[in-house]
Amino acid sequence: MSACAPRLAALRRVLGAVCRRLARCLAGSCRALPARSAQPHTPESASLRALTAAALALPGLAQMPAHAAEGDEAGFQYGHYKEGGRQLYNDGSRYDPIQVDNLFGNARVTLFDRWKFAFNYMQDTWSGATPVATAPLALGGNPPQLSGASPLILGNGTLLYDRQFNPYRFDFSTGEYRKDRRLVHTLASASPETRQQGIFSLGYEWDEAALDMGGGLSEEPDYHSAFFNVDGRWDLNQKRTTLNLGLSYTHSDIEAGLDPDASAYFDASAFRRQIDTVESTSGPPIQTLRGVRQDWATRFSLAQVLTKNSLLETGLSYTRSTGFQENPYKVVDFVFVDPAQTPIDIGVPGLPLLLMPQVQAVLEQRPDVRNQWSWDARYVHYVEGLNAALHLGYRFYHDDWGIDAHTFEVEWGQPLGRGWMITPRVRYYTQDAADFYRPYLLFRSAEPRMGTSDQIDLRRVPVKNYSSDHRLSAYGAVSGGVTISKAVGKAVHLEAGFEYYTHAGGLKLDGGGEASYADFDYYQFNAGLRVDLSAPLLSGDSGHDAHAGHGGYSGSLAPAGVMFDHMMHKAGAFMIGYRYMYSLQDGDMLRGTDPVGDAIIVANGCAQQACSLTPREMSMHMHMLDLMYAPADWLTLMLMPQFVSMEMGLRPLAGAPPDESDGHIHGGRLGHATGGVGDTGLYALARLFETPGHHLHLSLGLTAPTGDVGQKIHSGTEFIHYGMQLGSGTWDFRPSLTYTGYLNRWSWGGQLSGIKRLENRNESGFAFGDQFQSTAWGSYHVLDWLSASVRGVYTVQGAIRGEYNGLHSESGPMDFPASYGGHYWDVGFGISAVVPGGAFQGNRFGVEWLQPVEDDVNGYQLERTGSLSATWGLAF
Amino acid sequence: MKTGERALVLLLLAACTGLPGCTTVAPWERGNLAKPHMALEPHPEQGAFREHIYRGREAASGGSTASGGGCGCY
Numbered sequence: 001m002s003a004c005a006p007r008l009a010a011l012r013r014v015l016g017a018v019c020r021r022l023a024r025c026l027a028g029s030c031r032a033l034p035a036r037s038a039q040p041h042t043p044e045s046a047s048l049r050a051l052t053a054a055a056l057a058l059p060g061l062a063q064m065p066a067h068a069a070e071g072d073e074a075g076f077q078y079g080h081y082k083e084g085g086r087q088l089y090n091d092g093s094r095y096d097p098i099q100v101d102n103l104f105g106n107a108r109v110t111l112f113d114r115w116k117f118a119f120n121y122m123q124d125t126w127s128g129a130t131p132v133a134t135a136p137l138a139l140g141g142n143p144p145q146l147s148g149a150s151p152l153i154l155g156n157g158t159l160l161y162d163r164q165f166n167p168y169r170f171d172f173s174t175g176e177y178r179k180d181r182r183l184v185h186t187l188a189s190a191s192p193e194t195r196q197q198g199i200f201s202l203g204y205e206w207d208e209a210a211l212d213m214g215g216g217l218s219e220e221p222d223y224h225s226a227f228f229n230v231d232g233r234w235d236l237n238q239k240r241t242t243l244n245l246g247l248s249y250t251h252s253d254i255e256a257g258l259d260p261d262a263s264a265y266f267d268a269s270a271f272r273r274q275i276d277t278v279e280s281t282s283g284p285p286i287q288t289l290r291g292v293r294q295d296w297a298t299r300f301s302l303a304q305v306l307t308k309n310s311l312l313e314t315g316l317s318y319t320r321s322t323g324f325q326e327n328p329y330k331v332v333d334f335v336f337v338d339p340a341q342t343p344i345d346i347g348v349p350g351l352p353l354l355l356m357p358q359v360q361a362v363l364e365q366r367p368d369v370r371n372q373w374s375w376d377a378r379y380v381h382y383v384e385g386l387n388a389a390l391h392l393g394y395r396f397y398h399d400d401w402g403i404d405a406h407t408f409e410v411e412w413g414q415p416l417g418r419g420w421m422i423t424p425r426v427r428y429y430t431q432d433a434a435d436f437y438r439p440y441l442l443f444r445s446a447e448p449r450m451g452t453s454d455q456i457d458l459r460r461v462p463v464k465n466y467s468s469d470h471r472l473s474a475y476g477a478v479s480g481g482v483t484i485s486k487a488v489g490k491a492v493h494l495e496a497g498f499e500y501y502t503h504a505g506g507l508k509l510d511g512g513g514e515a516s517y518a519d520f521d522y523y524q525f526n527a528g529l530r531v532d533l534s535a536p537l538l539s540g541d542s543g544h545d546a547h548a549g550h551g552g553y554s555g556s557l558a559p560a561g562v563m564f565d566h567m568m569h570k571a572g573a574f575m576i577g578y579r580y581m582y583s584l585q586d587g588d589m590l591r592g593t594d595p596v597g598d599a600i601i602v603a604n605g606c607a608q609q610a611c612s613l614t615p616r617e618m619s620m621h622m623h624m625l626d627l628m629y630a631p632a633d634w635l636t637l638m639l640m641p642q643f644v645s646m647e648m649g650l651r652p653l654a655g656a657p658p659d660e661s662d663g664h665i666h667g668g669r670l671g672h673a674t675g676g677v678g679d680t681g682l683y684a685l686a687r688l689f690e691t692p693g694h695h696l697h698l699s700l701g702l703t704a705p706t707g708d709v710g711q712k713i714h715s716g717t718e719f720i721h722y723g724m725q726l727g728s729g730t731w732d733f734r735p736s737l738t739y740t741g742y743l744n745r746w747s748w749g750g751q752l753s754g755i756k757r758l759e760n761r762n763e764s765g766f767a768f769g770d771q772f773q774s775t776a777w778g779s780y781h782v783l784d785w786l787s788a789s790v791r792g793v794y795t796v797q798g799a800i801r802g803e804y805n806g807l808h809s810e811s812g813p814m815d816f817p818a819s820y821g822g823h824y825w826d827v828g829f830g831i832s833a834v835v836p837g838g839a840f841q842g843n844r845f846g847v848e849w850l851q852p853v854e855d856d857v858n859g860y861q862l863e864r865t866g867s868l869s870a871t872w873g874l875a876f
Numbered sequence: 877m878k879t880g881e882r883a884l885v886l887l888l889l890a891a892c893t894g895l896p897g898c899t900t901v902a903p904w905e906r907g908n909l910a911k912p913h914m915a916l917e918p919h920p921e922q923g924a925f926r927e928h929i930y931r932g933r934e935a936a937s938g939g940s941t942a943s944g945g946g947c948g949c950y
Contacts, residue, residue, distance in 0.1 A: 079925040102928070104921060122928075240901060303916070308905040313916055374936070378916055382908040389913040397936035405936035413913030421913060431935050471935050483919050497922045503933070524929060528921050 074107040076578065076625060077495075077528030078643065078677070084521045086131065086185055088142050095129030095189045101676040102526075103623060103643050105578070109533065109840070116203040118214075123623075125645055125675030127192035127711075131185035133361060134439040134468040134518075135333045138169030141186035153186055153331055153361040154265055160344065160354035161337045165442060168354055177346055177354070183439050183517045185470070186333075188262070192711065194645045194675045195220035201229075208235040221673070222328070225252040240305040244315075247298045254291040256328035263287055266331045266361040267456050274324075289363075291324025309382040319372040331361040332438070332466045334456065338446035358447040360456045364467040366436065372399040389413040391425075402435035403472070406509065419487035426480045430509040434472040436465035439514070473514040476507025491876045492576070496527040531576050531874065533840075558749055559777050559789040559830040560846030561869035564638075564699040564736045565751070567685045568630035568875065577626030577844075577873030579640075586617035587863025589813075593856045595863075598654040605813035605860040612656040613670070613812040615862045616649040618723070622678065626873060638683040638699075644707070645675030646724050650812065672720055678707040679727040681734065693743060699736045702758075705729050709764045719764060719808035721815055722800055729762025747787070750776040757801075765805030769798025769821040777828070785836045791828040793850065797821040799858045819859030826850045830869075844873040 079102040086097070106120035132153060135141050139155035158170035160177065169180035201214025215228035229248035236243065258268065258275070264284065268275060276288045301315030336358040343353035376395040383390055393409035411425040441463065448460035481499030488494060502521040505513030558565030561581075568575060588595035598614070605611040623643045630636045649671040683701030690696075707727015711720045736753035755771040777791030800817030813819040830848030835841055852864040901909075908914060917923050931937040 075921055077921045077925065081929055100929075102925060104925065106921070124928075238903075305901050305906070305909060308901050309908050311909060311914075311916075372936075380914055380916060382911070382914055384908075387911075389911065389918070391918075395936075399936075401935075403935050405934070407936070413918055415911075415913065423913070423918065429930075429934060429936075434935065471933060477934070483922055485919070495919060495922060497919070499926065501929075501933075522929075522933075524925070526922055526925050530921070 072109045072533040073530055074533060074576075075105065075528060075530040077104040077526055078102070078641070079104070079524060079526035080677075081522060081524040083128070086187060086520055087517050088184060088187070089137055089182065089517075095187055096127075098126060098128035098130050100124055100126040101643070104528070105623070107533075111202075114205045116205065116212075118199075118201045118203075120199050122197045123194060123643075123645065123675070125192060125194045125673075127189075127674075129187040129189045130329075131470065132188045132329060133186040133331045133333050134183055134470070135186055136167040136169075136180070136335075136440070137182040137184045137517075138167040138180050139186075139333070139359065140170075141184060153262070153333065154359050159335075159357055159359065161357055162352045162354055163339065163343070165337055165444060168351075176348065177351060183515060185517065188259075192672070192674045193220060193222075194647070194673055195223075196645075208239070209233060222256040223252060223254055225250055227251070242303040244299070244301045244303070246300075248296070250293075250295040250297075252293040252295075252323075254289070254293065254324050254328065256289045256291075258287040258289055258328070266363060267458070268363045269455065270365055270458055271363060289328050291326075291328075293321065293323035293325060295319060295321045309384065310380065312377065312379050314377040315375070317372075317374045317376075319370075321370040321372070322368060325366045325368070325370060326364050326467075327469055328363070330364045330467065330469050332364050332468045333440040334360040334362055334443065334447075334461070335440060336360070336443045336445060336447035339444055340446070360447065362456065362458065362466075364469065365465050366467055367401065367465050370399055370401055372397065374398070387415055397431075401472075403432050405429065405431035421483075421485045423483040423485070424480070425482070426478075428476065428478055428507075430476040430507070431474065433474040433514070434467065436463075437467055437469070437472040437474075439468050439473075439518075441466060470514065470518045473505070473518060474508050475503055475505045475513045475518070476509060477501060477503045478507055489876065491532050492574075493530040493532070494527075495529070496525070498525045499523065529576070533843075533874070557779075557787070557832040557834070557844060557846060558738075558740065558751075559779070559791050559828055559869075560832065560848040560871045561793075561828055561830070561850055561867070562738075562749075562751060562775060562777070562791075564683065564685060564701075564753070565738060565740070565749070567636040567687060567697055568628055569633060569687075571630055571632050573630045573875055575626070575628040575873055575875040577628070577871060579624040579626050580870045581622040581624070581867060582620070583622075583867035584617070584619045584865040585615070585862040586619075586865050589614055589860055590855055590857050590863050591860050593854060596860065598656070601813060601860055602653050602656045605816070605819070606810060607816060607818075609810065610657050611653055611812045613650045614653050614860075615812065615814050616651040616671075618646065618648045618862060620644060620646045626871075628875075634687045636685040638681070638685060638701070640681035640683070642678030642680065642707070643676070644678040644726055645673070647671065647673045648721065648724055648814070653812070672713060672724060674711045674720060674724045674726060676708060676726050679703040679732070680706045683734070693741055695740045697738055699734075699738065701734045703728070703732045703734060705731060705762065709762050713809055717807055719804045719806060721809070721812075722766065722768075722804075722817065722820060723814060725764070728757065728768050729764060730757045730759040730767050732757055745781040746778065747781075748776075748778045750774070761802050761805075766800050766802040766817060768800055771795065771797040779830075779832070786831065786833045789828070789830045789832065789848070791830070791848075793824075793826040793828060795824040795826075797824075813860035816859065819857075819861055822855060822857035822861065824855055824864070825853040827853055842874055844871070846871045 081100040081102065083097040083099070101124070103123040104120070106118065108116065108118040111117045133141070135155065136159060139159045141152045141155060160168040162168065162179070166179050166181055168177045170177050195218060197216060197218040199214060199216030201212055203210055203212035210233040212231045213228070215226070218225040227248060227250040229246060231244065231246040234243045235241070268287070268289070271289055274290050276290065278286045278288075297317065297319040299315055299317040301313060303311065303313040305311045337355050338358070339355065341355055343355055345353055374395055374397040376393070378391065378393045381390045389412070391409070391411035391413070393407070395407040397403070397405040397407075406429070408428045409425065411423060413421060413423045415421045443461070448457040449455060450457045479499055479501035481497060483495060483497040485493065485495040500521065500523045502519070504519040505515055507513065563579070589601060590596060591600065601614055602611050605614070621644065625641050627639045628636055651670060681701055681703045683699050685697050685699045688696045688698055705727050707725070707729070709725040709727060709729030711725055712718060713720045733756040734754070736751055738749065738751045740749035741747065751774070753773050757767045757770055760767055773793065773795045775791055775793040777789050779787045779789035781787045799821040803817050809815050828848050828850045830846060832846040833844070835843045846869075848869045850867045850869070852866060855861070855863055912918060
């Protein structure tokens with residue numbers, strides 16, 4: 001104590017002096033600088049605007065890209081996450097490791113002078129296998145040969161223990177028991193699922209303060225969140241100091257469908273009041289676990305310009321989470337070894353007498369309250385001479401579940417000239433285990449049971465909370481990656497990044513981490529672009545062809561659902577666009593043009609066998625980026641990456657035999673979801689003919705099979721229905737011929753287009769049918785900048801050729817190649833606009849609803865309900 | 877010293893290291909600070925994606941007012 005006293009006194013003096021200076025500083029009594037110029041367009045104020053973003057960005061929101069940069073902008077990013085295989089020792093897994101496709105789009109615009117509006121959209125689609133439990137390897141949780149992972153959470157019945165409670169594993173290859181204390185995860189497939197999230201925010205900026213309010217929704221089949229946040233910023237001391245205060249609230253409703261194939265093998269009695277059970281005619285009862293969770297979070301932070309080359313930001317956060325915080329898909333294995341039982345003599349010399357355990361799997365239980373605190377600091381230093389930026393970050397985290405965590409980050413931003421920048425980074429993370437984390441629970445007693453039943457009596461188990469989720473275990477993680485970015489002109493910023501991450505018990509600070517069975521790694525890569533909406537636009541009519549600007553009616557555009565409708569007409573021009581399409585089928589089941597009853601589908605819809613299921617509804621969301629560049633006046637090149645997500649709901653057919661296929665239940669409902677990267681289009685558009693009032697161009701292109709055609713249903717063994725694959729799997733030739741014309745307020749056009757599959761089979765054994773489409777439209781300029789359109793569409797598509805070359809479901813018509821394609825007639829109603837002036841000058845928007853008039857389908861198919869197209873584009 | 881006290885001292889030290897901020901940094905001297913790679917978060921979209929993944933894989937996810945839902949149950 002006495003040795004510490006002088007040091008403490010010195011520390012107090014230093015802290016006192018430091019804090020007095022800081023207080024003076026905050027009060028503005030430091031040597032003040034002249035206030036910055038308010039001129040909006042001087043170079044000085046431009047740099048100050050950037051400085052404001054750089055040095056004084058609101059930290060909580062700095063993580064939210066919608067607020068990331070000063071100035072109006074729009075951005076789009078794709079990210080892919082993939083885990084490596086788990087350590088399963090000799091037991092293989094037939095499941096692919098988990099992978100996630102992430103889409104992110106955002107826009108931030110100035111509505112009025114000081115009002116800022118931001119919107120961002122995020123979508124995740126994940127699939128693959130994830131641990132559902134942890135158990136001794138001797139339990140045999142992952143044998144690859146057996147069908148259906150669910151029963152394996154209880155093992156294969158060969159696990160034994162000695163009197164010292166060491167597990168003994170039966171080796172099937174030698175037929176012998178041996179002591180084996182290793183643990184292993186039990187993996188189960190997570191069926192593909194998509195989460196969509198949208199966030200809006202509205203902010204007002206004063207000269208030295210800002211207030212921002214926002215809210216949003218996150219939707220996935222089993223988890224619905226709504227949230228709002230309020231954030232305030234206060235600049236002090238000629239903006240050298242900034243204080244931020246934020247508050248957010250999130251309300252989440254959980255309705256997790258418990259896997260009906262698995263629910264017979266785990267105990268969910270702790271949640272019995274939260275589980276709804278619905279009897280199913282086509283299989284085991286469907287159970288839905290419901291819960292509510294609330295999160296309140298607040299954060300206070302301070303950002304300070306330290307010198308002309310360095311700045312610091314530090315913050316304190318507190319989050320209180322209450323309610324249902326379990327992961328409803330994780331169970332904990334309870335192993336009861338009754339020492340009082342009569343031991344088994346295996347009869348092998350040298351092997352001790354062994355005890356037979358009782359194994360139960362129980363849904364994990366976590367405390368209902370979690371208080372979380374964290375403190376973080378970030379320091380950024382400019383390295384003169386190298387023109388580089390060094391970023392150092394640290395975060396300490398503590399919660400009342402017993403977890404302390406530390407995060408260290410180092411990043412080096414190095415410009416390379418010509419707009420290129422490379423940013424390598426390294427991160428280290430370490431955490432303690434939660435108090436209630438156990439890989440599995442071993443009880444040295446007999447299993448307490450409810451009366452004479454074989455159901456476990458959880459009230460008599462001496463633990464209240466338990467989880468074997470490895471995210472709550474003790475471990476460390478090291479990751480490293482690099483970001484490469486390139487500024488293209490003044491308007492466009494391209495970025496790509498890669499990161500490799502390794503999680504290991506052995507990497508925990510101070511040691512004592514989880515054993516190596518739980519180690520895993522992942523990599524992620526991402527690529528995106530950001531458009532500065534305030535960058536100078538191409539002069540005049542935004543560089544668009546398609547008679548933009550005729551007769552004073554700027555932007556008489558084709559309806560939003562028409563692709564390849566326009567070209568750029570100035571060499572060197574480029575355009576960035578976004579195209580969204582949503583389509584829905586939820587009408588009657590059709591044969592040809594007529595609705596058909598279940599009995600006929602059962603009898604005829606599935607070739608030689610009886611159908612058991614049929615589609616109830618199918619929806620698809622498609623996001624497309626539209627990147628155009630004109631190397632010459634007569635030629636426009638176009639790149640179109642696509643991202644899709646689909647959902648299909650199924651229903652049992654009346655009078656049908658039970659479905660024998662494994663895995664049509666998705667999230668407790670009959671159906672499936674898929675999503676991810678679709679096929680990528682590459683096109684060249686060439687002008688053939690141009691006179692005042694008439695225009696003709698030809699587009700020739702290919703789509704590359706970047707969309708996966710190996711998507712499986714929930715069981716992980718069978719291909720999903722053909723129409724749920726993410727792409728065609730074949731290289732496709734896509735020509736089109738487009739004519740447009742105009743006179744005064746009227747404009748019109750027509751297009752012939754086709755899709756010719758260049759291969760007979762994709763890697764999964766089939767090819768979608770070729771397609772031909774013709775369309776014609778007329779539109780009228782209601783206002784100078786706004787036109788309304790009507791169009792007709794006729795489409796014919798062939799049936800699928802070939803069939804899956806592997807196991808696939810044959811439960812309904814959607815599983816048979818003959819029930820794809822047909823003849824379709826539609827009428828479209830749309831509006832298009834080109835903003836003629838103001839802050840959004842040159843932005844093009846279009847929306848169109850396509851209403852089916854008639855379907856004449858091949859085989860048995862669900863009637864279409866309609867589709868919506870929306871487009872946005874801006875040329876530079 | 878308990879963890880909480882240690883954290884408090886660290887926090888005070890960090891909060892108070894702002895003292896050099898009182899040295900004069902005139903607006904025309906802030907050119908370096910205004911460079912894009914000197915931003916606290918130079919790549920916000922990528923940063924958000926990384927944080928999104930960490931949130932799904934690490935326990936210490938709370939403590940930010942950045943809103944957002946989702947289970948991360950995979």
